[in-house]
Amino acid sequence: MWVYEKKLEYPVNIKNTNAKLAQMIISQYGGPDGELGASLRYLSQRYSMPYPELKAILTDIGTEELAHLEMIGAIVYQLTKDLSPEEIKKYGFDAYFVDHTTGIYPSSAAGVPFTAAYIQSKGDVITDLHEDLAAEQKARTTYDNILRFCDDPDVIDPIRFLREREIVHYQRFGEGLRIATDKLDSQNFYAFNPSFDKKCCR
Amino acid sequence: MNNRANLLEKISKLDFATIELHLYLDTHPDDSAAQSKLNEYKAQLQNLTNEYVSKYGPISAKDKNADGWDWIADPWPWDRNCMEGNR
Numbered sequence: 001m002w003v004y005e006k007k008l009e010y011p012v013n014i015k016n017t018n019a020k021l022a023q024m025i026i027s028q029y030g031g032p033d034g035e036l037g038a039s040l041r042y043l044s045q046r047y048s049m050p051y052p053e054l055k056a057i058l059t060d061i062g063t064e065e066l067a068h069l070e071m072i073g074a075i076v077y078q079l080t081k082d083l084s085p086e087e088i089k090k091y092g093f094d095a096y097f098v099d100h101t102t103g104i105y106p107s108s109a110a111g112v113p114f115t116a117a118y119i120q121s122k123g124d125v126i127t128d129l130h131e132d133l134a135a136e137q138k139a140r141t142t143y144d145n146i147l148r149f150c151d152d153p154d155v156i157d158p159i160r161f162l163r164e165r166e167i168v169h170y171q172r173f174g175e176g177l178r179i180a181t182d183k184l185d186s187q188n189f190y191a192f193n194p195s196f197d198k199k200c201c202r
Numbered sequence: 203m204n205n206r207a208n209l210l211e212k213i214s215k216l217d218f219a220t221i222e223l224h225l226y227l228d229t230h231p232d233d234s235a236a237q238s239k240l241n242e243y244k245a246q247l248q249n250l251t252n253e254y255v256s257k258y259g260p261i262s263a264k265d266k267n268a269d270g271w272d273w274i275a276d277p278w279p280w281d282r283n284c285m286e287g288n289r
Contacts, residue, residue, distance in 0.1 A: 004263050007214060008279045009221070015282070056228040064221065074280035081282070168222070175229035 002063070009067040010161045014078040014154040019093035021155060022079035023109060024146055026096070028162070029072045030106020030114035033138035039065035041119040041135060048123040050194040053179050058132075061169050068162055073104045075158060124193050129177045136170035207285040209254050213261070216247040258287065 028034045042062030049055045080093070080102045088097050095111060106114035120131050143163035150156045185191045203211070223240040230236060255265045259272035267273055277284040 006261050006263075006273075006279060007210065008284075009214075009218065011211070011214065011285060012280070013282055013285075053229055053231065057225065060225055060228060064225075070279065077280050078282055168225070172225055172229055179229060 002066075008071055008074060009064070010071060010158055012071055012074040012078060012158045014075065014152070016152060016154070017081060017083055017087070018079050018152065018155070019083055019088060019091035021146075021149060021152075022076045023091075023093055023096060024149060025072060025079070025155075025159075026076050026105075026107060027109035028139070028142060028146070029069065029076065029104065031108035031112075031142070032118045033135065033142045034106070034108075034114075034118075035065050035069040035072055035139075036106050036114055037118040038062075038135055038139060039069060040116065041121065042132065044119070044121040045128045045132070048121075048125075048195040049128075050125055051180060051183060054125065054129075054176050057172050057176050061172065064165070064169075068165065071158055071162065075155065076104055077102075079155070123195050125180045125195055126177070126189060129173055129180065132173045133170055133177070136166045136173065140166040140170070204286050206254075206258050206287045209250065209257075210285045213247065213250050213254060216243055216250065219243050220247060 030036050039062050042058045042065065046055050046058035046062065049058060083093070083102065088094055096105075096107075099105070108114075119135075120128075122128050122131070140163055143159055143166065146159055147156065147163070150159060180194075181189055184194065220240060220243050223236055223243065227233065227236055227240065251261060251265075255261060256268060259268045259275060260266065263273070276288060277286075
């Protein structure tokens, strides 16, 4: 279960609206490498994880991703608050606006709605951890790309925080992969799947 | 920055340190130095959280409400200047 805390993991306080930037940043809400996909991926994969350290990191990182989802929602909300119809048109926010007004909707920067097809839960510890390592790097690249378009320190600061978390999570997943392979057959990591071939599991 | 924001910032910093150490311990469960550090931060966090909750209301849904049902009180975390409290 989960318990809500009425605070952000890292503060978001953006004074100036910027609808163009909001349209790019929404991708980390519901885009292909966004926080929603990250959270669902880890929280779904954890059921078939064979080792306690891995059940823990997937639960804890999957939970932290929900806090990041909330930060991205707050960034987009504050960037689009009290926009005038003229600003909406001028900054190219009209396509999003017509479907969602200034509500927060999980979609990519190009407007593609969130889909579970962005993620995988393969029931194989090596496969799933490699997916997770790749996911953290893809999210890191997305934040780097967002930072190329940011000149407002109020936006740069929380985006940099989120970017750093991708790197820390990548490190923890790397350690998780090492923990897993240490328990497998060193001659052939793929000799059996410890999540499924129970009798082979040491 | 007002008193409420100051206190909430201290809480957020300590809370972040506990998140980071907790995650580190998931893959380094035998690091007893990290675990004592975590316990130290958790104790500090508990004290500051108690102070905050008694003055300004609940942070977690499990905290006591200070003044009526102030869980519903604005601001919410996504609001601008939310750390400052009601404007």
